[in-house]
Amino acid sequence: MSAIRDLASDLAARSDAQLRDLLAARPDLILPSVPDFAALAARASTRVSVQRALENLTEPELDVLTVVQLTTHGDIGQSTTAAWLRTEISGATVKVLDGLLAHLHALALVRRTPAPADASDADRNRRFYLPVQSLGEALGPYPAGLGRELQQLARLLPSYAQRLPAAVELLRGLGLEIPAAGTTDDAAAVVQRAVSSPASWEALLATAPERTDELLGRLSTSAVGTSPAATGDDSSPIQWLIRHGLLARLDASHVELPRVVGHAARGHVIVGRLRPDPPSPDLGAIRTSLRDNAAHGAVAETLRLVTELVAVVDEHPITTLRSGGVGVREIRRVADALRVDTDQTSWLVELGAIAGLLSLDVDTSRWRVEPKMPWLTQDRVEQWQLLVAAWQDAQRAPALVGSQLTAGTTINALAAEAGRPDAPHIRSRMLTVLSALSTAAGSEPGASGRAPVLTESAVVERLTWSQPRLQRRFARLVPGMMAEATRLGLLGSGALTELGALTAEGRLDDAAAVLRSALPAPLRHFMLQADLTAVAPGYLEPEVTAELALLSTPEGQGPASIYRFSADSLRRAFDAGQDASSILVFLARHSATDVPQPLKYLVDDTASRYGRLRVGRAHSYVRSDDDAALSALLIDPRAAALGLVQLAPTVVVSQASGPELAAVLRDLGYAPALEGAPLQPSAGRSTSAGGSGSPSSSRVTLNPWTLSTEDIAQQIEVLRGAGTSPASGMTTAESDTLLGLETLRKAIRLRSPVRLGFADSQGNSTRQILVPLSVSGGRVRVIDPDNEVEKVVSIHRIMDVELLTLDEGAATDA
Helix, strand or coil: CCHHHHHHHHHHCCCHHHHHHHHHHCHHHHCCCCCCHHHHHHHHCCHHHHHHHHHCCCHHHHHHHHHHHHHCEHHHCECECHHHHHHHECCCCHHHHHHHHHHHHHCCCEEEECCCCCCCCCCCCCCEEEECCCHHHHHCCCHHHCCCCHHHHHHHCHHHHHHHHHHHHHHHHCCCCCCCCCCHHHHHHHHHHHHHCHHHHHHHHHCCCCCHHHHHHHHHHCCEEECCCCCCCCCCHHHHHHHCCCCEECCCCEEECCHHHHHHHCCCCCECCCCCCCCCCCCEEEEHHHHHHHHHHHHHHHHHHHHHHHHHHHHCCEECCCCCCECHHHHHHHHHHHCCCHHHHHHHHHHHHHCCCEEEECCCCEEEECCCCCHHHCCHHHHHHHHHHHHHHCCECHHHCCCECCCCCECCECCHHHECCCHHHHHHHHHHHHHHHHHHCCCCCCCCCEEEECCHHHHHHHHHHHCHHHHHHHHHHHHHHHHHHHHCCCEECCEECHHHHHHHCCCHHHHHHHHHHHCCCCECCEEEECCCEEECCCCECHHHHHHHHHHCEEECCCCCCEEECCHHHHHHHHHCCCCHHHHHHHHHHHECCCCCHHHHHHHHHHHHHCCCCCCCCCCEEEECCCHHHHHHHHHCHHHHHHCCEEEECCEEEECCCHHHHHHHHHHCCCCCCCCCCCCCCCCCCCCCCHHHHCCCCCCCCCCCCCCCHHHHHHHHHHHHHCCCCCCCCCCCHHHHHHHHHHHHHHHHHHCCCEEEEEECCCCCEEEEEEEEEEEECCEEEEEECCCCEEEEEEHHHEEEEEEECCCCCCECCC
């Protein structure tokens, strides 16, 4: 019977509650929706869907599922049960394995089958399972780190196959009680039985050279190793294993340990240690007062630096490279202005971009401050909330900036190479694990006393246990994300703060309320000094900070910032439209001390010299000897949009370009003449950068695999309405295609012929007996045994597939 039809029957027999749990755990099964259980089973059996499901399994679940795959055979109906799996998993109990198998069955990764004929009376009442058919492809060629089957290697490697008969004779010469072998297939079977026997294996190892155990230990966890072909000593462990058929040479530089040998080297088990419970590392502790002080200081420092970054970029936008991203020199320039190192500057620039504070001007290829950005008008808590929300949802990994790519190049800030679509998921998982580890250590993040210090290794280990298939991603991204969480106050001195715990639960508003109660109230005053400086004794209100930064130049670091007044800084304020009196009024209102006389002199002297020369913008001019015509033009309300300014009795300048000015004047009834070369319209700045100004993929999109309760209920209603007998015609185009592929793959495994019905290039229906060789890329490679030719058939042309036996092409029940 077809494995897909068996799974469809299994799914149809489930309750509505069980189906809801399955679809909630694997939403991709019904996106788009399916018409019946056969289509649902077919989609659940695809390699891509199974791979997605594997990524969400814990370490014990993945270990058990791998052992199920290695100890069963769907083509001959060889299933397994918890009692049988226990012999292959060290430290496991039947109760634990039953629970894990039940969960895997709930996820439709295994299906239940009747007890096999060779099951004992005690086992017949147990639940037997077979994996979904595509599980082997999803796990890869080396499941659990074991190599390929010995017989498979003999078929693929002629040199290894030729060595096996001689290897059998060598094993017999060592005293092993094994039969002689005349053919390669017989020799492979003999070696397989000899290694599978614990007694024979111990006797074999007793005659092996020194350090053979060490070599087998390494290859048993990673089956493929590097070993140049030896030209001298034949008594080395590698050469001894090769001569005795226990190690296969793939090429001149690589060897592979057959699966049965790796299994024996592990002590005749597949999983050396099952960890049903998550790891509980030994963690240090820190006083919560120190933790909170560190976290609140980090929050204040991050907000201060982001505010300075906004001011720096507003004055000098950040130039990008032709290849994308921001170069090292530009980052160093911004770092000098912020008085921090380049690594922290890269993080701040990335944070500003993902939060929407900086946007890319497509006309100038520069990162500038978003025009309508409300940052300077928000209080600190609102600013923090904006940064944390953007950081959680960002599909970027700022910690990757500065790391090396495989080509040897370095990832630049704001470059596309730092984009990671899975970053939001990893941050969410990291925060969840941080909270779980803190709770397991017996400390509530908001409680007084002591808090556990969470190390990077402990967090990565726990994450790897929860999702072992993502181990490499966790190892690469989590350390940097923990450093970012520290800068945002979610961690303090390595311990999870109350802010971090609430953020992990999705309660960002509650976290903001906690931060608001913890931070001191912002100040509205500063202290002016006679050396032309102002000292801010703490955090100033945003509007006061913005005004003070306009009048002066920030110096130093930390919350007690120093601002220095100079003629250049005051001229910047005059350019913004201020005058000496308004500046002195602001300083007197917000200064805790009197305005020093040297500062008054500086303001008055700079104001007296300011404006002797005036610079304005003019794109075109109007020149006429008729003063009355120019005066009428200046007072005409229809010409107000031209920005006309009279410079002399006969000259008026405009902010519009020459052609635009001439066109408007003609519409007003004038007949102007263009002087000199025609002026071209100037390219306007991009005003649409707004929310899309952050780097590519910096904003997370809606998760396409999210389903609502109504979606699941509607799908279950459709499934129930389609019937509950999948074996009696419950098929669709999608399930028909997968059923045909299932039959073809089974024929390839069994090396059996098939009767294939397909449409030829002229559209004519053809039925032939063919031998399939491989299926890939939407095509089937087959051999026509009658004509002794090889051909390729497109899968979309296949109408039906019938598996045949080797004698006379008789149809089987498959």
